[in-house]
Amino acid sequence: MSIINILLIFAVIINVMFAAFIYIHSKREIPVFFYALISFFAGVWAVATFLMGAQLSLPNFSAAAVLHYIGGNLAYLAFFWFAVYYPSQIFKSTFWPIVITVVNFLILFALSFSDFFFTKLRLDPLLSESMVFNPIGYFTFVSYLSAIFLLGEAFLIFKFFQAKTKERKRIAYVIIATFIAGTLGIIFNLLFPWLGNFDFFIINPILVTIVLTAFGLYNILYNKIFDIKIIATELLIATVWIATLYNTFVAKTIEDQIIQGTTFAVTILVGYFLIKSVMNEIKQREELQRAYIKLKELDEAKSEFVSIASHQLRTPLTAIKGYISMLTEGTYGKLLSKQRKPITNIYDSNERLIRLVNDLLNISRIESGRIQMDWQKTKLEDVIKSVVSELQIKAKQKKLKVTLQKLKIPLPSFNMDPSKVRNVILNIIDNAIHYTNKGSITIQLIPQPKNRALQTKSVLIAIKDTGEGMSKQELQHLFESFSRGKTGAKMWTEGTGLGLYIARQFVQMHKGKIWAESAGAGKGSTFFIQLPVS
Amino acid sequence: MARKILIIEDEHILASMYADRFKQEKWKVVIATNSNEGLSVTRKEKPDIVLLDILLFNGHGLEYLTVKKEDKAIAKIPVIVFSNLDDPKTKEEALELGALEYLLKSDFTPQELVQKTISYLL
Numbered sequence: 001m002s003i004i005n006i007l008l009i010f011a012v013i014i015n016v017m018f019a020a021f022i023y024i025h026s027k028r029e030i031p032v033f034f035y036a037l038i039s040f041f042a043g044v045w046a047v048a049t050f051l052m053g054a055q056l057s058l059p060n061f062s063a064a065a066v067l068h069y070i071g072g073n074l075a076y077l078a079f080f081w082f083a084v085y086y087p088s089q090i091f092k093s094t095f096w097p098i099v100i101t102v103v104n105f106l107i108l109f110a111l112s113f114s115d116f117f118f119t120k121l122r123l124d125p126l127l128s129e130s131m132v133f134n135p136i137g138y139f140t141f142v143s144y145l146s147a148i149f150l151l152g153e154a155f156l157i158f159k160f161f162q163a164k165t166k167e168r169k170r171i172a173y174v175i176i177a178t179f180i181a182g183t184l185g186i187i188f189n190l191l192f193p194w195l196g197n198f199d200f201f202i203i204n205p206i207l208v209t210i211v212l213t214a215f216g217l218y219n220i221l222y223n224k225i226f227d228i229k230i231i232a233t234e235l236l237i238a239t240v241w242i243a244t245l246y247n248t249f250v251a252k253t254i255e256d257q258i259i260q261g262t263t264f265a266v267t268i269l270v271g272y273f274l275i276k277s278v279m280n281e282i283k284q285r286e287e288l289q290r291a292y293i294k295l296k297e298l299d300e301a302k303s304e305f306v307s308i309a310s311h312q313l314r315t316p317l318t319a320i321k322g323y324i325s326m327l328t329e330g331t332y333g334k335l336l337s338k339q340r341k342p343i344t345n346i347y348d349s350n351e352r353l354i355r356l357v358n359d360l361l362n363i364s365r366i367e368s369g370r371i372q373m374d375w376q377k378t379k380l381e382d383v384i385k386s387v388v389s390e391l392q393i394k395a396k397q398k399k400l401k402v403t404l405q406k407l408k409i410p411l412p413s414f415n416m417d418p419s420k421v422r423n424v425i426l427n428i429i430d431n432a433i434h435y436t437n438k439g440s441i442t443i444q445l446i447p448q449p450k451n452r453a454l455q456t457k458s459v460l461i462a463i464k465d466t467g468e469g470m471s472k473q474e475l476q477h478l479f480e481s482f483s484r485g486k487t488g489a490k491m492w493t494e495g496t497g498l499g500l501y502i503a504r505q506f507v508q509m510h511k512g513k514i515w516a517e518s519a520g521a522g523k524g525s526t527f528f529i530q531l532p533v534s
Numbered sequence: 535m536a537r538k539i540l541i542i543e544d545e546h547i548l549a550s551m552y553a554d555r556f557k558q559e560k561w562k563v564v565i566a567t568n569s570n571e572g573l574s575v576t577r578k579e580k581p582d583i584v585l586l587d588i589l590l591f592n593g594h595g596l597e598y599l600t601v602k603k604e605d606k607a608i609a610k611i612p613v614i615v616f617s618n619l620d621d622p623k624t625k626e627e628a629l630e631l632g633a634l635e636y637l638l639k640s641d642f643t644p645q646e647l648v649q650k651t652i653s654y655l656l
Contacts, residue, residue, distance in 0.1 A: 307621050311589060314618035315545055318639040322551045325643035331558055354640045361620060372622045 004203055008050040011209040015043030017238055018213055025230065034082035035216075038075050038178075042212060045071035046205035052127070053202050062121045065131060069117065069141070070108055072185060076149050077104055079178055083152035086174065087167060090155050100148060107144055110137065117141055127198040142190045149182045170219065177215030181208045233278045237271035299368055306364045313357045320350045359498040366505045373420070373509060377413040380421070380459060380531075381406075384443055387426045395433050401440040402429065409452045411445065411459060414533040420506040421531070424514070425461070427499040428527045432465035435525075439466025447533075458512075461529040469523040475516055479504040507531070537655065538562040540581040542572040542598065543616075544591040548639070552585065555644035556651075567591065569598035576608045583651055586633070588617035588624060596624070599631035612654055616647070 019039035022032060048071050051064035084090055084097050091097070110116035116137035124130040153175060160171045184207055188200035200207075244267050248260040324347045327335060335343065365371040381404070388402050395402045425443075432441045446460040470478070479500045507514040510531055518525040539556055543549040544567045553563040564579050566572040568590050576584060588595035595615060602608055615628045615636040625636040634654055642650065 307619060308589075310620060311618045314638075314640040315548070318618060319545075319547045319551060321640065322548070322555075322644045325645060326551070326555060329645060331554065357640070358620075 004206070005050060005053065007206045008046055008053075008202070011046040011206045012043045012050065013242065014209055014213055015039045015046060018216060019043065021234060022216070031082055031086035034078050034085060037078035038082060039212060039216075041071050041075035041078055042181075042205070042208060045075055046209065047071070049202055049205045058121070058123050061123060061130070062118075065118070065121055066112055068189075069111060072189060073104065073108060073141070073145055076145050076152075076182065076185070077101060079182065080148045080152040083155040083178075086156070087159065087163070087171065090159065100151075104144065104148065107141060111141065127201055128193070128196055131193075133194070138194065142186070142194070145190070146186055149186065153179055153182070173215060173219055177211060181211045184208050184211065230275070230278055230282060233275055237267070237275060240267050241271060303364070303368055303370055306361060310357050310361045314354065317350055317354050317357070321347070321354065324350065356498075359502060362502050362505075363498055366502065371505075371509070373417045375415050376418055378416050378418045378421075379413050380411055380416070380445065380461075383416075383418055383422050384425055384445075384461070387422060387429055388443070390426070391429055391433060394430075395441070398433060398436070399438070400433060400436055402433070402443075403440065404443045405445070407445055407447070411447060412456060412533065414531075416510060416531065417506075420509065424503040424506050424529060425463070427503045428463050428529075431499065432463060432467060432525075432527075436465045436467030439524075441465045448530075456533045458530055458532045461531070462526055463529075464524065464526040466524045469521050469525055470516070470518040471521060475518060478516055479514065536560055536562050537583075538564065538579060538581040539651065540564045540566060540572065540575055540579060540584045542566045542569070542584065542590070542595070543587045544568065545587075552644055552647065555648055559648055569593035569595065569601075572598050573601055573605075573608075576602065576611060577605070580608070581611060582655060584611060584613040585616050585647075585651070586613050588615060588619050588628070596627055596631060599628060599633060603632050614651065614654065 016039070019036040022039065023036040045068060048064050048067035052061065052068055054064075056064065080100070081097065084094065107116075111118075115134055117134055118131060119134045120132040122130055156171060156175045156178070160168055160175065163171055184204060188204040188207075192198070193201060241264065244260060244264040248257060248264050251257040251260045324343060326332065327343055328340070328347070362371070384404050388404055391402060429441060429443070442464045444462045444464070446462060447456045448458045448460060449456075504514050507529055512529060512531040514527070514529050516525055516527045539561050541549055541552055541556075541563060543552070543565065549565050549567075553565060556563050564575055564581060566575045570593060572584070572586070586595045586598060595617065599613065599615075602611070602613070609632075613633050615625075615633045616639055617624075617636070618639045620638055628636050635650075637647075637650070
C-alpha cells in the first residue's frame with residue numbers, strides 16, 4: 001500500500017474519530033452537532049477518495065466517484081448549517097437555509113441518478129481520463145457549493161463583528177480554519193480537475209484533515225473545552241484498538257487471529273473502563289470546582305452580612321454611649337450623686353456590648369481569612385503607654401499600680417499593626433486588672449538579643465500581675481475561644497471569652513508568639529508576647 | 535467667629551446627639567441626611583469641617599466624597615468619615631477619596647469626637 005493510501009486511511013480514521021469525540025463529549029448543542037458532521041463527511045469524502053485510487057471494478061469505482069462528490073458536498077453543507085448556528089442562530093427563521101438545503105439535495109440527486117454531473121465514468125490509470133464531466137452540471141455543482149461555502153463564511157464574518165472581544169478570537173479561528181480547508185477543497189478537487197489537473201485530487205483530503213483537525217484540537221486545548229486528560233486517554237485507547245484490530249486482520253494463522261482478536265476484545269473492555277474512570281475523575285473535579293465557587297459566594301455573603309449586622313448593632317449602642325457620657329458630663333444638667341453609680345453601670349455595660357460586637361466581628365474575619373494588616377513603623381513603648389493611660393482609672397479604683405519599666409536604651413520603631421498590638425496589650429492588662437485584687441501589674445520589655453550593641457531582632461513583652469494565678473490545665477486552654485480560667489469564671493463575668501483567642505490570632509499575624517506562665521492558684525501570672533522587630 | 539460643622543447622618547438620634555455636643559462648644563451645626571443634600575448644603579454653607587456617615591438611607595457616603603473631590607468650590611473642605619461600618623475596603627476607598635480619617639462611632643464619646651474634630655482644625 002502506498003504512503004498516500006495509508007495517509008488517506010488515517011485521514012478517514014481521524015475525521016470519524018474527531019467527529020465522534022466532539023459529539024460524544026459535547027453538550028449536544030446544534031453548532032457542535034454540525035461541526036461533528038463536517039468532520040464526519042470529510043471522512044466519507046476521504047474514504048471515497050481512497051477507494052477511487054484503489055483499482056476497483058467499474059461499478060465500484062463509479063460508486064466511489066459519486067460518493068467522493070456527495071461526501072465533499074455534504075461537508076460544505078454541514079459547514080453552512082454550522083455557520084447558521086455558531087455561536088448563535090443568525091436568522092430567527094430557518095426557512096431560507098432549508099430551501100438552500102433542499103436545492104442542494106436536488107443537485108445531489110441529479111448527480112447520483114442521471115448524467116447531470118458525469119457524462120462518462122471509466123476505468124483508467126489516469127483520473128483525468130476516468131471521469132468525463134457534463135459542463136453545465138459541473139458548473140452548477142461547483143457554483144452552488146462555492147456559494148453556500150462563501151455564504152457560510154459571510155455569516156461567520158458578520159457574527160465576528162457582532163461579537164464581544166473575548167468571543168471574537170474563537171470565531172476568528174473558526175473562520176480561518178474553515179476558509180483554508182474549504183478553499184483547498186474547491187481549488188484542488190473542483191477547479192483544478194476542470195482544467196485537467198488532478199495532481200492534488202487524491203492527497204487533498206489529507207491536507208484538509210490536517211487543517212480541520214489541527215485547528216479543532218487547538219481550539220479544544222486553548223479554550224479548555226475538554227479536559228486534556230480525556231483527550232489523551234481516548235487517543236491512546238483508540239490507537240491501541242486500531243493497532244490490535246489491524247493485527248487481527250493481518251494475522252497469518254488462525255491461532256494468531258484468535259490471539260489478536262482476544263487482545264482486541266480485552267483492550268475494548270479495559271479501554272472502556274479506563275475512559276469511564278477518567279471521565280468520573282473529571283466529573284468529580286468539576287463538581288468540586290462548582291462546590292468551591294458556591295462556598296466562596298456564601299463566604300462573601302456571610303462576610304457582608306456580618307459587616308452590616310455589626311453596623312446595625314453598633315448604632316443604638318453608640319447612641320447609648322454618647323448620651324450616657326453627655327449625661328455624666330452635665331450636658332443636660334448636673335447629675336445627683338446617687339444617680340452617678342447607676343449611670344456609670346449603664347455606661348460600662350454598654351461598653352461591654354460594644355466590645356462583644358467588635359470581638360465577634362474580628363473572630364468572623366479571622367476565621368474567614370479576611371482580616372487585613374495595617375503595617376506601620378511604630379514605637380512599641382508609645383502603644384503600651386496609651387493602653388496604661390486608658391486603664392489607669394480602672395486600676396486606681398482597685399488601688400492597683402500599673403507600671404511600664406522603661407528601657408535605658410529605647411527600642412527602635414518597627415513594623416507592626418499598631419491597632420492590633422494595642423488590642424492585644426489592652427486585653428492582657430485589662431484581664432490582669434480584673435483578676436488581681438491587690439498588688440501591682442508590671443510591664444517589662446526585654447529586647448533580644450539582650451546585648452543592645454547588637455541589632456534587636458525581637459522584643460519580649462512580659463506582663464506580670466500579683467493576681468489569682470492559674471493552674472496548668474487553665475493555662476492549656478487559655479487562648480481558646482469562649483474559655484476562661486476556672487478562677488476567673490468566679491471573679492469576673494464581664495469578659496467575652498474571646499479576648500485572648502483574638503490576641504493570639506493577632507500576635508500570630510505578626511509572626512510572634514504569646515503564652516502565659518503561672519506558679520499556680522493565688523501566685524499571680526505572667527503573660528509573654530514575643531514580636532519580631534523588622 | 536463660631537466654627538461651622540456639617541453633620542451628614544441619617545440616624546436622627548445620633549445626629550441630634552452630636553449636634554447637642556457641638557452646640558455646647560458654641561459651634562454652628564448644620565445637618566443633612568443623605569449625600570445629595572450633603573453636597574448642596576456643603577456648597578451653600580461652606581462648613582469648616584464635615585462629619586460624614588457612610589451607610590445613608592438614600593445614597594452612600596463614598597458618593598458624597600467622589601462628587602466633592604471633583605468640585606473645586608468644596609474640594610478642600612476637610613471631611614472626617616464617622617461610621618459604624620468597620621469595613622477595611624470602604625475605609626481604604628474613603629481615605630483615597632480624600633477623607634482625613636475614618637473613625638468608628640462606637641469607639642468615641644461625643645466629647646472625644648469634638649476634641650478629635652478640633653485637632654484637625656488647628
